[in-house]
Amino acid sequence: MQSEEIRKRFLSFFEKRGHIVIPSASLVPENDSSVLFNTAGMQPLVPYLMGYPHPQGKRLVNVQKCVRTQDIEEVGDKTHDTFFEMLGNWSLGDYFKDDAIKWSFELLTSKEEGFGLDPNRLYITVFGGNDDAPKDQESFDIWKKYMPENRIYFLTWNGKKEPNWWDAGENGPCGPDTEMFYDTTPEGLGDMTKEEYLAADDRQDVVEIWNDVFMEYEKRDGKVVGKLQQKNVDTGSGLERITMAIQGKDNIFDTDLFSSAIKVLSNVPSPDIRSLRIIADHIRTSVFMIADGVVPSNTDRGYVLRRLLRRAYVHARKVDAETETLNTVAEVIIENPSYKGLYNFGQETRSVVMNEIEKFKITLESGLKQVEKGADPFTLFTSYGFPFELTEEIANEKGVVLDRTKFEQEMKRHQELSRAGGQKKFKGGLAGHGEMEVKYHTATHLLHGALREVLGKEVFQKGSNITSERLRFDFSFTRKMTEEERSKVEELVNEKIRESLPVTYQDLPLEEAQKLGAIGLFEEKYGDKVRVYRIGDFSLELCGGPHVESTGVLGKFKIVKEEAVSTGVRRIKAVLE
């Protein structure tokens, strides 16, 4: 069964059961500025899941385009990708667990109407209970009508992740879910104990192919406070994974969703399978983003797109692919029969892809010179997106051996910082601080750091004034900056923006902050705690905030003026473009 048939069968299965087919929303969320892309089929439906009546009724079904890039490093294994289509059906205060579970089972296993999967390869998990809510006995009992009891597992907190529970944060609907897994091994795993099943899950021998979320509880301030008036069902499945199960493949790249792109790529001189998958995935995601109006840039969505295209090119270079091959990959993906929009703008989409790649080739050449000069592989990763393997390969040609352990330690630290940066919301709130002001303020930290690096450690901040149009930064220095110094400072700030460094803070005793080398006005008394903001390894400064969470959103930094204010004090005016 081809993926196009899978989409059609899915939609008509639920249409026959009273659901209205709604079109996929754009990848770019319309009214939600908290996320860059739609990451799940339910996302555009959140207002309706919260109780707002949907104009099309209480039973909905669709195939939604989604982008998730959190797991970008995992792409190339069996199941991870950055663009995917999500099949989903919803009950907004209508049917509940009985019908949802029955239909999930029928859809997956029915040869006539559904996907015709082998029920002997199915495994079911249900919510095992915790402090918030009791175990979901009801779902377990319903499942027993369709599945042998020993293939249904109650899952509880196992020290890694909270299984089988869904919520949207501290407030709002939440509830247990039931997940369906499929055995993709050639011989079949047969009956398994819970422990054996969990081990099979770790090995990716079973993959999640369907998920029914039952929104029946309400959370307030992080606590479950009772049952909801309107109970909803939200189901979902990644088309790529279900297609893999239906087509009997053990990875998504062997399905017809990817196979034409992989085929084009398999003719390259050094066809490393992981790189081929990364190229196919990233080009695919890029063309869908471009078709939905995203253009490459240094901020937000444009930056995600830029990273994907750069990474695709780096891997293309690794497998010795011609640049033109990437154009062909984009072309075969654009020929997707399910997305007429992609096809109609195919020519324009391909020029955006190829222009960006041609531009990056030039950046890459300067990056390669850095490798030859022996630059640190971690810096190359953060500034040029060079995978360690690529840097290592080029270094090896020069007879240089790189320290992988050190690289991995730095990566781990980088990821921990990013995570911390992502979690910490500015406590004081952003009221009274516009988005641009916050960006400009964060940019002054980078400017301060860059000035100290280019002009010397005698440079200190003397004053700062910010509007939504520009920043103004006064600092101690005795003479006019040269043209060269100006452009060096500018370039250094822009480099740190491109590195997308996490901005994090810590509250430390004053003495400790000083010991760490934090800069800023130390007005506190000894023993006081001070707040120290860190931007990657580049800047450590006493400050109260607010700041952006990652420098990647700042845009292009440009100095427009450098002048004297008084003896020994200079002033810079700069803008973000």
Ligand SMILES: [Zn+2]
């Ligand atoms: Zn600050």
